Structure formats: C-alpha cells, structure tokens
Amino acid sequence: IVSDWIKNSLNEKSLKDKTDLSDVKNVKGDESYVMDSDNMRVWNADGADIYYQGTISKELPVDLKVSYKLDGKAVSAEEIAGKSGKATIRFDYTNKQYSEVNIGGKTEKFYVPFAMLTGLMLDNDVFSNVSVTNGKIINDGDHTIVAGFALPGLQQNLNLSKDKLEIPDYVEITADVKNFALTTTLTLAANSLFNEIDTSKLNSADDLQAQLNELTSGMTKLINGSSELYGGLTTLLSKSKELVAGIDKLAAGSDEILGGTAALNAGLNTLVSKNGDLTAGAKQVFDTLLGTVTSEFSNNGITVSLTVENYKSELNSLLTDPDDTQKAELTAIANTALEAKLEAKGIPQPLYKGVKVLLAQKLNAGKTQDEAMAEIGQLIAAAPAGVIAAGSVQGADEIINALCLNLAKQTLKPSVESAIKSLDSYNTFYQGVLAYTAGVKDAADGSAKVNAGAKQLKDGTAELKNGAAQLVPGVEQLSDGSKQLADGIKELNDKGISKLTGLAGDDLQNLVDRVKATVEVSKNYKSFAGIADGADGSVKFIYKTDEVKAE
Known part of the structure; x- marks a missing residue:
C-alpha cells in the first residue's frame, strides 16, 4: 500500500496528478477525481491538499532483512520465540535504487542516499543489558526504546575504504532475554536529509584542500597548545618562580580552545537545523496512518476524528x-x-x-x-x-x-x-x-555553554598575568583539568579530524565529484509511484515487521 500527499500550496480548484498506483482511494476527505485525455487524474481539490492510497507491485528501493541469533547461533523468528539467553537482532539494509553517473570518464552506479531510521520498543521484563550498534537507547523504566540509523549505499557512492571511515548499513541490537517476544518494529526510509545540501560552494579540490589544510593546522596548534598548557601548570606546582611563563602558555592555549569550541558549536547547530525535516516527515506519516484508520471506520458508518494526541481516547470512547x-x-x-x-x-x-x-x-x-x-x-x-x-x-x-x-x-x-x-x-x-531530535538540541545547547566558558577562560588569562603570585594555590586544580583537556583534544583529533583530513589524501577531486553526484541523484528521486511533469515531490517509506509472540 502506498500513501501519496498532493500539497495544494496555491489553493488551486483542481490538481493534476500522474501515478502508477491502482485502486486509488481518498483517505482524508471527500474530494473525487476524473481521468483526462492524457490519462492524468484531475482531482476536484477546491483549495485542499489531497491524501490518497493505492496499491503497486513495484519493488521497494531498499531491501530490509531482519535476522536473529540466540547464544551465537542463527535462528528464525519462530525458533527464538519464547526462548531465553543472549539474543541478537540485526537489521540489514540493501539499497537497490540507483542512477548511472559518469565519474572520471567511467560510468558507475550511484545509489539514492536513503537514511534508514529503525525503531523498536523492548519490554524490560523480557530484555535486559541492551546495547546497540549504530543507534541510541532510551529507557523509561518499563521499556527500552531503540532508535537505529543507517545509510546504505553511501559507502559505495563515495568510494571510501571502511578502514578510513565506515558508514553504517545495518543496525544490531544485543540483549539478555527471558521468554523472547518482540512487538512490531517500524523503519522510516527518507532521502530528504540530502536534498538540502548546498554543493554550490564545493567547486574544486583546491577549495576543499585549502579548508582541510587550515583545519589540520589549527588542530595541530590546538593539540600543541593544550599539551604546553598542561606542562606549564605541572611545572608551576614545583617551581612557582616560573609562574609567569606558565601563564603565558595558558593564554596561548586558551585562544586555541576558544576556536575549537566555536567550531564544535557550529557543527551541532547544523545538526539541529535538520531536526525539523526529520520530525515533519515522521509526523506526516503518522497523519496518513490516522487518516487511513479514520477512513476504515467511516466506510463502516462510524464517525471518528483522530489526532496524534487523542487517537487512543477517541477510539476507546467508542466502547x-x-x-x-x-x-x-x-x-x-x-x-x-x-x-x-x-x-x-x-x-x-x-x-x-x-x-x-x-x-x-x-x-x-x-x-x-x-x-x-x-x-x-x-x-x-x-x-x-x-x-x-x-x-x-x-x-x-x-x-x-x-x-x-x-x-x-x-x-x-x-x-x-x-x-x-x-x-x-x-x-x-x-x-x-x-527524543533523538531533542537530544541533538540539548547537545547544541551544552556546546554553546562550553563555548561561552572558553571565552571566559580566555578573558581570565589576561588577569592571571597581573596577579599570578596570588593564584599559585589554585594551580594544582588547573593542572588536573588541563591534562583532561589535552587528552580530550588528542582523542578528538585521532578519532575525528585526522580521519577527515586523511580522506582528502590521494584523490580529493574525485571525492568532491562523488559528493556532488550523490546529492544530485538524491534530488532527482522525487516519487516512487509516479509524479506529474514539472511537479516537485519527496518520498518516505515505512517498513513494518510482524510481531514475534512467545507461545
């Protein structure tokens, strides 16, 4: 079953639509349609948006495979039901939707970059010690909610070696289980995250190389500055006469810290800017599901008005x-x-x-x-x-x-x-x-506070130079903190920045071309079931698995 939404932004009286769907039915209104001479559906919209459903036998763009293991042995859903032990649930995503693109004189398959977001709700009476690869866990006391994330096909598009940067194409959950049972799982597939990327400023390898060189240089200075900061403060503990020289190093290091925290804050704010697309897509799917249920009851002669907030009370009130x-x-x-x-x-x-x-x-x-x-x-x-x-x-x-x-x-x-x-x-x-989008927002807010604190540190070092002799008793605390800072900055460089700059090593222009080609393939994929010429569109898919019941 496919759900389509025709957005009537201009409040048109009628809307033309092209679709490959059969058994088309309006699920959120009384608007009807007729077929014109060009075999187009002409909806009598009267200014309203149109929500409809239909059927199609076309293959989905991403294959989803769910597999299970119990105590390390592969088992089926029927075999694991009701069992106890160490369980593994794995979601593998295989991208099949691609366009052929010429890269460096060679034609290659470029996959539409679908972001796959899988959600599970685990009963804490059944599941314990839950962990996830490529995901996040939220526990409310009664249930453990798992949200997994993958980008199948992107590794191939960018032609990246996994030992440099591994882009997830699966989600795996492990847990101790008693009397295994699993409710329905849902997976959202959408390529809208990539459609907002602006590649106009990414014109050449030289542009990107210059930015990466600057990033590498700044990171090296930041590491050196934080190490010198720690060394200077350690010396101050035993040699207070060298206090002024140590404070000078502190001032130099604080400048670098301020620059690093500002960059971190900017990156997190970019993630926050994408939250709206993600939540709007999930809300749109929810509204369509509510419209389908409303239509089913209406077809049986029963009037209900369902929203995200009231659907449970509204349906229960019928009884x-x-x-x-x-x-x-x-x-x-x-x-x-x-x-x-x-x-x-x-x-x-x-x-x-x-x-x-x-x-x-x-x-x-x-x-x-x-x-x-x-x-x-x-x-x-x-x-x-x-x-x-x-x-x-x-x-x-x-x-x-x-x-x-x-x-x-x-x-x-x-x-x-x-x-x-x-x-x-x-x-x-x-x-x-x-919960995921709220977590990203909280991280950005926390980063802003860290950035403000770094500025205060920079301002304070000027005063330290004038009153260094009075600060000797507090140097020990600063020494402990600066070691943690140096270790943290080095870890950030080893795990993140150095890998990023390493990607640009041999064939930076090829990487630039592949990023731009991936974005272009994503923007060109606008419909699964067909779309009218000249119309714009976006696509989201919901995958639903059957419940696994314990006997």
Missing part, C-alpha cells in the same frame, strides 16, 4: 462513552445486522420487535446469545402472539436501542483494539524520533 452521533451510528449498524440474522433464521418481520425485547431481557439475565435465541425460537413456535406482545411493553424502543448499542460495542471491540495497537507501535517510533 466506553460514544457521543450521541456515534451512538446513533452504532445502534443503526447493530440493528441492521440483527435483523439480517432474524431474517436468515426465517423469523417473520412482525415478530422482530418482540424478539429484540426478549433477547435483551434474556441477555440481561445472564444467558448467552445462542441460549437466548434458542429459547425465543421455542416461544415463537408455541406462542407467537406472546412474542408480538413483548414488543409492546413500555419502553420497548429504549430497550432495543440499548441492546443494539451493546451488541455493536462487542462487535467493534476487536477492530478498536487492533487499530490502537497499530497506532501505538508507530507512536513508539515517533516518540523515539522526538
């Missing part, structure tokens, strides 16, 4: 406290179904009202519906006039309405529970997206 409109709808549906059963049993229509009253009385007395209908059948055969009379008792209509409402609630309960369960599964994933 506990429906409003007057819903009561009338439920009563009418059940009354029609009951009369169809009476007709199938060959009961004459003049007896219907009496049969309903007697059925209500017997059900209230604790009889099952089958037992009640059997006894009523005997009354019809022996004394049909008595059955007719039962329909004339005072309050007969109220009795029948109450009966039909209760029967409707019983019939509707499985559908309501199934809808809530499906929406809860996606809500877990959606809350994980919100």
